[in-house]
Amino acid sequence: MMSPRPSETGLIARFFAPIAGEGGLALKDDAALIVPRPGHDLVVTVDALVESVHFLPEDAPASIARKALGVNLSDLAGKGAEPIGFVLALALPEDWTETFLADFAHGLGEAARDYGCPLLGGDTVRANGALTLSVTALGQVPSGRMVRRGAALPGDVICVSGTIGDAALGLALRRNPAWAEALSKDERGFLADRYLHPQPRLALAPLLRDSARAAMDVSDGLAGDLAKMMAAGGTTAEVETASVPLSKAARRALAADPDLLDRLLTGGDDYEILCALPQERVGDCVKAAAALGLALTPIGRVAEGERLPVFRSGAAERRFESGSFSHF
């Protein structure tokens, strides 16, 4: 027999109302209310996450919640936007437990506080299959200042924040590959955390608005997302593979298994910022990012042409088929 379940109203009041922001009207109305800041545009993004596609069944509920919000805020960061709030659509499988939901809501509330992006509303329904959720995040930029994906110009310097490939290795670690032996426990923990807990680079948003010609977040792998960004502007790019910033853990893994390079460059879930900066802004931007505690690393240049971006390593050249990674 199923244990008695709260109604949707009861569930919202118990788990989600306590973490709602002001515009959420305590989740007691049918919609959220947002008073836009004068002189600002709204930036809206949505991401869906599905169990066993975007996260693993054994992931902690709080981690799933944090990821759902984080991946959306990463999109806002890439557009130079600051968060206003978010709404959540949550489809719960039949065997959901109150413990799961309590942990999920608690983690969501913590992430919302950490990112300054309150819950404004939502819908909770029964799933027909596995846990599925989508977050729609709203952000704002001063009028006309959203950073676009397709505006890079030949000669611009391509930069990437943080380090690339950690999350892909963190996911691969779940299968206990041979190269894991080369890593310390801390390094394995670091990579696992990079997969579980994206760090949306919201601190870079003002810098991107002020200086970037084009930007986006890296969610589907550096190579593929760079190809998308270049295609959007009718340009291509030349990247020095050795310049792509790797964490110490990723470098250790790569040393143990050089074949990992492709995975680092094409694996998803980095949630770093990819941007094109005019040459004359690069130095200041790198310094400004460092002052925020974030690395911003030049890795190549925008070039004329419409071929796929090239990754150079000495005389060797690689082009990665875009669209090779697909959720279909």
Add this chain to the structure above:
Amino acid sequence: MMSPRPSETGLIARFFAPIAGEGGLALKDDAALIVPRPGHDLVVTVDALVESVHFLPEDAPASIARKALGVNLSDLAGKGAEPIGFVLALALPEDWTETFLADFAHGLGEAARDYGCPLLGGDTVRANGALTLSVTALGQVPSGRMVRRGAALPGDVICVSGTIGDAALGLALRRNPAWAEALSKDERGFLADRYLHPQPRLALAPLLRDSARAAMDVSDGLAGDLAKMMAAGGTTAEVETASVPLSKAARRALAADPDLLDRLLTGGDDYEILCALPQERVGDCVKAAAALGLALTPIGRVAEGERLPVFRSGAAERRFESGSFSHF
């Protein structure tokens, strides 16, 4: 073997970009851009729809799309808001076909045009189970004018738009009940259409802003939603059951099976407007709605107290347990 599938980028370009609105940036960027109208607040609502929970596997793809948008716009209408646009999260089961997606996108585009609510962005992922989608709709109201759920006052007149219970009968018709024999083919078609194709009462939004003390849309059944609205304001309500507006088809069904009354009053998917009007506004509002081609029918009054609303029929009184309908 699976047939080759387009990448998410290809799928978006082919099926969804053609129906995108201006703020969607041709779905070629990572977020939608909305320039808020000065002097207006934003109203945001999200609804998730799951196959076999909110629609049936055999429903036409265009109907599923129209319903997904319609149920959200019904929320906006209930808040007195006019639509700005929407974003879609779509989780497709493994066996999706291009025919399905083409029909879905076509239907979505038509609904978006009909409702003046363009597609602004989305995310398409692989489902782990059945088709699951969520729509987040954005609307606007003049500053401070969103119509709230919990602001009704004792003495206000409770009105409902259109007719109640048709969609619940339309859903029940799928099981070919005995009372279906009492209906003509046209009447059965009318009820089936009321289930499949919600009609968000957007035309009533200005009237609600100008005159309603409180409002919401009826999506989970009149009795339950009235209970929610009254609870939100710390009031109760007295309804004359005979005043609840029923379509000719619903009246025919009820005559054939009087036990259907509970289903009419508690069944979901009406997507009509429930509102509380000050007594002195009722006459003008009913006339104004009629001029828009919509019935607005007084059915009872707001009263002091915190009991569940009562439905009166002569000397008989009924109170419907709220929360009796739940997706859990």
